[in-house]
Amino acid sequence: MAPARRHAGDRARPPCGGFHRRNDRPLCRLGASAGLQLVRTQARDSMNYFKLLLDRIKAELESLQAAGALPSGLDFKAVSLDPPKDPRHGDVATNAAMVLAGPAKMKPRDIATALAARLTGYDDTDAAEVAGPGFINLRLKPSFWTARLSEALRAGDAYGHSDVGNAKGPVNVEYVSANPTGPMHVGHARGAVFGDALASLLEFTGHDVTREYYINDAGAQVDVLARSAYMRYREALGDSIGEIPSGLYPGEYLRDVGEGLVELYKNRFHNAPESEWLQPFREFAIAEMMGEIRDDLELLGVRHGVFTSERALVKEGKVDVALGDLRAKGLVYQGVLDPPKGKEPEDWEPREQMLFRATQFGDDTDRPVQKSDGSWTYFATDIAYHADKVRRGFRTLIDVWGADHGGYVKRVEAAVRAVSGGKAELDVKLCQLVKLMERGEPVKMSKRAGTFVTLKDVVDRVGKDVVRFIMLTRRNDAQLDFDFAVVTEESRENxxxxxxxxxxxxxxxxxxxxxxxxxxxxxxxxxxxxxxxxxxxxxxxxxxxxxxxxxxxxxxxxxxxxxxxxxxxxxxxxxxxxxxxxxxxxxxxxxxxxxxxxxxxxxxxxxxxxxxxxxxxxxxxxxxxxxxxxx
RNA sequence: GCGCCCGUAGCUCAGUGGAUUAGAGCACUGGCCUCCGAAGCCAGGGGUCGCAGGUUCGAGUCCUGCCGGGCGCGCCA
Missing domain, CATH: 1.10.730.10 (Isoleucyl-tRNA Synthetase; Domain 1)
Known part of the structure; x- marks a missing residue:
């Protein structure tokens, strides 16, 4: 399995495509947020009618206090208004009497009766009934609903738009972040759609949102990519390369890369040692792969505003800075980890390494940040990356990952707490597997056999809109069956x-x-x-x-x-x-x-x-x- | 072994900061087109909310343990 670390995707041949060639500008920002062209409205009252009625209830509670029917100094925070489970109980129900009974030292039903009497007095209210242990069930007149209808029409495309997110500060949603080593598959599509929809949703509710993609272009995998591209380069020069050696990426998609390399370098590296071609080939291949990924994402209508390169992060020394900061706070130390509980790997040997005190921030064990060759671990660069997001002013960070990275959540959450001094919060959304089906039968996928279904295959076959909607018909943490037959059917099932x-x-x-x-x-x-x-x-x-x-x-x-x-x-x-x-x-x-x-x-x-x-x-x-x- | 996620009707799943008698679709049965799009709608049966405790006036929802499934588990990203 490809070590695709996060899911999701986005795209458009890069106006900021040069990120890996211009180390001085690792981040490229395209201001535009994709999707909604929403009318920015002035601060507007929420059209949430639950809030409207809740305000009314609180006002009446205050009147009751003024009239001496209710003790003063009560906290109304716990008072809520919800739709009743059973529609026969009316339109909305409040627990006011029940949550205030204790503090007020009164019987719930007494409070309920007094409050209900006042709530009945409104023109748009049909009845306020005391029920059960002390609920007040409100029945609203048609005039209440026509007033809402009228509001909706006047709001137009901004209906439901609110400013509730304004107060929460800038939000960063990082999604897709597929490794630039090959085409994206359906799993990536789920993350892409989820992240993009979440970002739009947050924008709609008044949040200042940045859509971000983290390019994993610094690990061993991109060296593998470069070596794989080298095989295709030789192939394009006429060498008979036979089967792609195991450990390299066998995909056909690298043929184009090989040809591109020939175009660019002719036979300059034909028999050159790896030390000479590795870097240029790597950069070229990554650029090509990111181009494809962006194209695929564009097919889905997903566009990120910021692409951050892991390699650039390292080159600029941001990892050294972040880890240095942690060291200064005593949160990084040289130490030896205990072996994993229960199952001890056979080749386990105690080893001293540089560790981050993740346990201080809720993780189960401290985590290594440096390899024995002195380079940083992936986790270390991730610490730096998240520290950078915090530095850029984000207080809410959302990462959308594939479920197979669930084991990684705690340590990154811990890292965010550590680098932000508890000021920023990370919410990791894990997207479960997508199972491709054809009339109830699983679609077999094998990269080797060439029956691998890419994101592009799926979008080409059923269309962007279908993919996007279906990906949101299950919660993100539940597995999702994507049945080609059903999603193209024209029936209620679809x-x-x-x-x-x-x-x-x-x-x-x-x-x-x-x-x-x-x-x-x-x-x-x-x-x-x-x-x-x-x-x-x-x-x-x-x-x-x-x-x-x-x-x-x-x-x-x-x-x-x-x-x-x-x-x-x-x-x-x-x-x-x-x-x-x-x-x-x-x-x-x-x-x-x-x-x-x-x-x-x-x-x-x-x-x-x-x-x-x-x-x-x-x-x-x-x-x-x-x-x-x-x- | 440890950690995270999940376990709601035969199947696939909702259940909105705990609250009055737990919902939908599919499947099954029976109805509705001279009429704004029948690609739709209506009606009916069907559930000890995995199991056992606990917190609470009140738990599908919170806590603990167990069972079952998925994912992960030291210099891979």
């Missing part, structure tokens, strides 16, 4: 299709409206003025609720660093819409376009428009192009 279909249907309605019903302005701004009180059917309300849940869902997904929630939310909204659509087939009065009643039609178009808006905003965050027509 979530990409299902969501796109809902979006297309919305636009179909609007197209018909523009065509058949003259004089209706279907722009969101105009529809926000529609007489939304005409929307009263339970399924219409259900759709309004689904749309209204967006701001809270985005915030929660961003906070949890879980972009898959966006994909789930989209399916939910699509399902709610399909239900309402079909209601119109059963009952003609529920169709969206009612010729005899333009006012009603306008209100329903507002609902459809907002639904399309929700679907498209969500799709854009995960990098899927919303389509207005399927065919």
């Amino acid at each position: 979530p990409v299709f299902y969501v796109q279909y809902a979006h297309a249907r919305c636009h179909s309605v609007m197209r018909n409206a523009a065509k058949e019903t003259s004089g209706i302005d279907i722009s969101p701004e105009s529809l926000a003025q529609a007489e939304l009180s005409r929307l009263t059917h339970p399924d219409e309300l259900a759709l309004m609720r689904a749309i209204a849940s967006w701001p809270r869902s985005v915030e929660a997904a961003a906070e949890a660093h879980e972009p898959h929630r966006i994909a789930f939310w989209l399916r939910e909204l699509a399902a709610t819409f399909h239900t309402l659509w079909n209601r119109g087939k059963e009952e003609e009065a529920l169709r969206f376009l009612v010729d005899a009643d333009p006012t009603l039609t306008r209100a329903r178009l507002a609902l459809v428009r907002a639904c399309a808006l929700g679907l498209s905003v969500g799709l854009k965050i995960i990098g899927v192009t919303p389509v207005e027509e399927l065919r």
Whole structure:
């Protein structure tokens, strides 16, 4: 298995392609963040209706205090508002009475009754019922939901956008970071999509995000790459090289590199010793591989803003500096590790080496930072790399890795704590395996047999949008089956299709409206003025609720660093819409376009428009192009 | 052996800082197209949330142990 260390990818033939030739500029920054072209809005109130109602509840609690019905000096922090599991319990439920009962030295039900009485007084509230041990279940009137609908329409493409991330400082999302030794495979695609979607999600919630790729161009593997390229170089010069020796990369993809080397150097290194060609060949091959990786990432619509070269990091002495700092703090020392517990390797010998005190920061054992030849270990450069991120001002670091690097998490987390003095936090997101399937049968992959499925193969076959969506239909830490048959199917089983279909249907309605019903302005701004009180059917309300849940869902997904929630939310909204659509087939009065009643039609178009808006905003965050027509 | 992740309906999986009677899709059964896109929708059955303890007024959710699966485990990246 290729030692691809992290997953994910991104691309575009480098405007900053010269990173490994110009050591003076290891970092290239392309300002543009890919994906969303979001309207930057002024500080805006959150449209999260849970927050809105929570504020209301806290205000009423204060009124109760002012009235002497509740002791003063209570902390309302634990008061929360959530959707009840059972819809029959109303629209939202608060635990206020229960969490305050203790501190207030009152019975939960007494607090609940008093609070409920006040909450009933609002125009948009139908009922506030005390239930169970002291919950207050709120039932909201349609006017509450139409107000949310109107907000959504007025917000347009910025619906759900918020500033909650502003306060958290710059965030660095490092993803893909595939080794520049060969083409990317499906596993990389998952990391690429995950990282990119997460970055977009964070941007959408007001975070200052940098998308970063770490180029692992300093290890022994890139020497292997250079030697492999040398074989292909000789091959291109007409030598009969036979089978690629084991230990080198046999891939056909290096033939182009060999030819490129001939073009560049002619036969200059044909019979030269390795010491002469290793470095130039390495640089050339790495540049070529990174070019391919960037091209592949471009296919997926993934673009990083910053590429950091490991080799440059070392050359600039950043590792020496970082380790020197740690040494000065007494966090690096010469020592001998205990053998791994339980299973002792046969060739185990106690060995004195330079160690980082990872145990002081939550790791299980201290970790070596220097090899016996005096060069730094991979971990040492990683310490320096993360120290550099901290130095650049990031306080939240997110690394997206393949699950096979799980054993590495603790030590890097420890390193980040150590180099930042606890000021920065690292969240490592591990992406589990992707299993390629064909109608339920695993697709066999073997690099040797040439049945290796690359990222490009997959994207070429099913398209960028399908790959992106499917990669987010499972949590990152769960294995994912990617079935070629299913993901190209046009049925409910295929979530990409299902969501796109809902979006297309919305636009179909609007197209018909523009065509058949003259004089209706279907722009969101105009529809926000529609007489939304005409929307009263339970399924219409259900759709309004689904749309209204967006701001809270985005915030929660961003906070949890879980972009898959966006994909789930989209399916939910699509399902709610399909239900309402079909209601119109059963009952003609529920169709969206009612010729005899333009006012009603306008209100329903507002609902459809907002639904399309929700679907498209969500799709854009995960990098899927919303389509207005399927065919 | 140690560490991390996972274990929810026959299958694949959600479950939002613990809270009122645990959800969806698939599969299975039965319905819905002279009608805005039936590529869709509706209805029905189906679960000791791996097991055992613990914390709590309350645990799928937090803690401990065990069982099962995945990944990793000193100068590889």
